[in-house]
Amino acid sequence: MIKHLVKGALALALTAGLAHADEYPSESITLIVPYSPGGNGDITSRFIADKASDIMGVNFVVENRAGGGAFIGINSCANADPDGYTICFISTSPITVRPHVIEAPYDPMTDLTYLGQFMLSKQPVIVRDDGKFNSIDDVIAFAKENPGQLRWSAAVPRGGPHLATEAMFRAEDAVTTFLPSKGGAVELANLLSGTIDLAVISDYGPALDNGEIKILAETSPGRNPQAPDAPTLSELGYPLELASFFALAAPAGLSEEVIATWDDTMKQITDSEEFKTLMDRIKGQGAYLNSADFTARVRADFEAMGEATQTYGLAN
Template identity: 50%
Template sequence: MNIRHVVSGSLAIVTALLAATSLAQAQAGYPNKAIKLVVPYNPGGSSDLTTRFIADMAKDILGQPVVVENRPGAGGTIGIGSVASSAPDGYTFSQITASPIIVRPHVANVPYDPRKDLTFLGRYMVTHAPFAVKADSPFKTIQDALSFAKSNPGKLRWAVGAPQGGPHLATEAMLRAAGAQATLVPVNGGAEALLALMGGSIEAVVVDDYARPLRDGEIRLLAESGPVKVKGAPNVPTYRELGYPLSPTIFYGLVGPAGLPSEVVAKWNATLKQIVESDKFRELTDRINATPFYGNSADFTAQVKQDYEQMGKALADLGLAKK
């Protein structure tokens, strides 16, 4: 083939593409092109599953493709940071959970300020992370476990699915408040924590993937770290009910960069509300043991602000906050 033909051919394609673009941009109204939704975590977890589900439904409601992109790393802060620094044009959003917003900024360096650099679009669900022991454990109540840890310092070994997350720090706060001393065995994720629990390497876990082993009678729940009671377990008290200092909501939501146009926020509030209140979404959350919990931008922003400040104060009191 003649080289000149290749060059002129490529140029022709480029020109055609350019023409097509200007046509596409002529269409008015939001959204008029594909929307990018960043998941700041690895594929397969609750964040990834729910975001892909929301994207699948949002695409039909908004009439534009919603592309999900995983940007994991540094406990979610890399992905959120990439969205915080993007253009506030309404085409780039991030999924978030509580930890990188209300906990991590207090204990580590993160590439954004949750109070200034983000627009909180809406909240879509809350999950639970109960304190659980093996079914044949001698601990019947949370007091049993705490008094054991008090009289045998360091002998209660426990693991947490998400290190440096809300449930982790809330449990640390509870242990300190009770004057108990326990050994935290670090693991990678809830599955590894449960494996160590079942294998008898540790005595307790704080994880969000508790439902299957609970159903099969392998574990017993002693308390719930969040403020909302675990579905189907009305006798399991929350840390808040027990009078312990921290009991943060484990929320899931969507954010965009600061300064999003109000029409974008309004559009997404309506879209998210429609999705969260649908039967299909309820079915999904039932299956992953979460509770749909819609909150519009204003409510969500207020809740995040309150949680952020409470967590900051509590962590400073505990001496866990960064200097």
């Protein structure tokens, strides 16, 4: 019995050694999720880890390292060795938005390698379907005539959708009252009850189907498939439009070989039927971008956000 165990251990050690000399990946990969378990970011990350493990043939360890609005988890990823064995889940806010308004422990432009994007979510500007507002023009006109009287909110204070909409109001010199919130469900209730007149949230589906709300515009690039007639903010000529993405990142200085392996893996995962079911379930849009294309998007959004922050004083 012991003999067998020793033999097995030896064989394992040998193959492990061989594999190590071989190509990436040869040992287990840690995927850091900078949020608590249970959110969509966590659910999709665990799904990706599960599928990537099947494709790459190594184990994945998913670690939730939450806190500081995702700064803590992403920072520990940025400080890890760039060997491809520590990667992390990222979303819009801690990468392209918050570093402009709050001091971040890492520099999103130099400290991370961006791997593939896998999901986008729509972040529309919605109002009650009661005829008060029928277009963004109506909203702007009301806000200008009644300074400070238009009350509105977004699911994440100082997230991309909030600041893109704020930039719109500031570009129009419209004074509004932004009410800080805790999450989309509460804001939807506040919208229906008249506490606010306008909301920018992503979980609006049931209320839209029930005819309680109306979509006036979309704050991320590309029109909202559920409201193809509603223009995007940039179509309307407003300064800021930010993609609301889910993606993976790794420490800066990752080798080309590892990046290529991940490009290929993420493509396979996002093409699968199971991935599509997951997207349906969490109401996301599967949207694959490889490392190069996604890096370009992050840079563009980061710069646009930086510019808008300066021009419109969004940090205050």
